[in-house]
Amino acid sequence: MQPLSESQEDYLKSIFQLSENSTRLVSAMELADRMDVKPASVTSMLKKLAKLSLIDYTPYQGVALTPSGKLVALEVLRHHRLIELFLTEFLDFGWEEVHEQAEKLEHVISEELEARMAEKLGHPTHDPHGDPIPTVDLELPESPLLANLLRTAENHTGVIKRVTSQDRDFLNLLNRLELNIGVELRVISQERGGVRIQTATDQFLIPVDMASKIWMEAE
Amino acid sequence: MQPLSESQEDYLKSIFQLSENSTRLVSAMELADRMDVKPASVTSMLKKLAKLSLIDYTPYQGVALTPSGKLVALEVLRHHRLIELFLTEFLDFGWEEVHEQAEKLEHVISEELEARMAEKLGHPTHDPHGDPIPTVDLELPESPLLANLLRTAENHTGVIKRVTSQDRDFLNLLNRLELNIGVELRVISQERGGVRIQTATDQFLIPVDMASKIWMEAE
DNA sequence: ATAAATATTTAGACAAGCCTAAAAATATGC
DNA sequence: GCATATTTTTAGGCTTGTCTAAATATTTAT
Structure with missing residues (x-):
């Protein structure tokens, strides 16, 4: 091919x-x-x-x-996500900065460079946004079942596992709110305007369109 | 622009x-x-x-x-050489492998990524082949004067400072001969066929076309 | 069920960067 | 210094990936 x-x-x-x-x-x-x-x-x-x-x-x-088209897609996605993680882990970039870089780099790295990055990163399964990294065999790793923040039960306490947006401004906002992958929060209430949450230090009402991008480990 | x-x-x-x-x-x-x-x-x-x-x-x-064309060239060269060094220092590539990767990556890294690599590398002045890395202001760093191995005096002892070739096979050959940047050698004699040298462990006659790519610190 | 709105495709154009073949300029050899 | 060889340019063509405008198909709403 x-x-x-x-x-x-x-x-x-x-x-x-x-x-x-x-x-x-x-x-x-x-x-x-x-x-x-x-x-x-x-x-x-x-x-x-x-x-x-x-x-x-x-x-x-x-x-x-087709199956072969899917393999290509997974290969590119593997590159993209390994690059994102590499940039955050080894070059001190924030999760809000790495997507744009990765969009360009994903097409030009060799299989050898892909392999070295994967090795240095310890063959990771998820990128800085919690997105799964296809394995070297181009299969998506098993991810624990996640629940959208909008569908998380009131009073439930859980950990942010994935943020499905690459928008710089949105991710920057989450940074300032200290709502990053791995952060624990409790859902106070589901309201028409969004989800009211309690973090270690603050309470926020997360508007619906923001909350819809945030995923918690399912209960 | x-x-x-x-x-x-x-x-x-x-x-x-x-x-x-x-x-x-x-x-x-x-x-x-x-x-x-x-x-x-x-x-x-x-x-x-x-x-x-x-x-x-x-x-x-x-x-x-023109001056502005030269700035572009130096910028690309800075990218290229920083990438080469980064790949050898942080991802365990050999000096014979990095040129091809850098040819593609040099065009797609952001200024920010360039800056982070330079920082992690301690603002280096030379790449793995001994080629000078343009500074962030796009000036070539002062390099000590070098002398081609073909023009190095008989009986002189010196250190390999630069190899002006990116040919994989040639660099691989040098690897096997343990003739890398920083290696000390003595010129036994300049001959019509090339340069006879003494390394720590061996004697070789380096053919003219090979020797012409190898540069020693000037006496 | 049909008219209006929306989505999709076709047709034709354009820019980049390469090519081949032929013409023109320059360099070389005797 | 002239004929030949080499280098460079011009002319025209091709591919990739985009575009606009117009034609066609599908969907939606009344």
Whole structure:
């Protein structure tokens, strides 16, 4: 198999992530939005990826990864997440800074460099945002079942396990609130405006759209 | 100034390196050879770089960097050499492995990542091959005067300070001969076939084309 | 069920960076 | 100094990945 372009890798990665939590097909619009590209561009790339048997593409219906397309996506994701963790662990970057760097680096690191980073990091299973890192065999590691903060029972105490956003401003906000991966908090109440929580030092009402990005270990 | 493409950066870096040890202009052929591209492609890129005021280009004569073109070249070179050193120091790569990785990474690391690597490395002045690393102000550090092994006096004892080749096979050969940066050797004799040297453990006749890549601190 | 709205695809264009082939300029050898 | 060889440029073409505008398909709402 010939090497894929960075753009092709990005499309496959996006298709994977858009379909990760469902079995439905991914639409052209979704891809266009996420990749910040016009729908017409998506269509033309989808035709190419289909010709390479990396996706199953039904015009007007949507797209799904084939097994080999999924492997490519997982490989890129492994690079991305190892890089993010490496940058935080060895170069003192904050979790809010590493996504942008990783977006570029993920396409240019060799398998050898991937392997060395994994080794130095002790073959980690999760990146600084709590996202699972595909194994060297390109399987997603078993993650404990997580529950969204919006669905965490009142009075339950738990630990933040994952934050599903790469938005710098949002992550910066969480930094200032000391709401990082591993932090323990208690849900005081679920309210129409969001989730009222108690941390070691403070009480906050976390607005719905913020809370929806925060995941706790399931009870 | 808008961001340059990887290709443009590569051209500027090559022009810099081809003209580093002389004041003469760089020819299109030289560039085509070094960049593994046809001369016609060089011409068309030179026109673009000239329009951006990154080079002074006289058709049929050759090309030289302008001050701003030189800054770009030094920036890329700084990235390249910091990356090489980082890979050897922190990820256990050999000096023969790092050039290829750095060729790709040099174009995609942020200024922030450059700064963190420099800091972790203690603001180094030379890379694993003994090549000088441009400072953060984009000036080449003062290097002690070096003498080519071919021009090192018989019976002189000195230390290998620089190897001006990135060829994997050549560097691998030097590894097996234990002829690395910092190794002390004595020149037994300059011969028509090369340089006969004495290391801690062995005697070798280093062929001319190998010796010409090896540099010793000047006497 | 059909009209209106939305999503998708097609058609055609463009920029970058490469190519080949041919023309033009420069350099070399006798 | 002229003929030949070499180098460089021009002209035109190709691929990748994007775009806009228009055509077509699908979905939604009445």
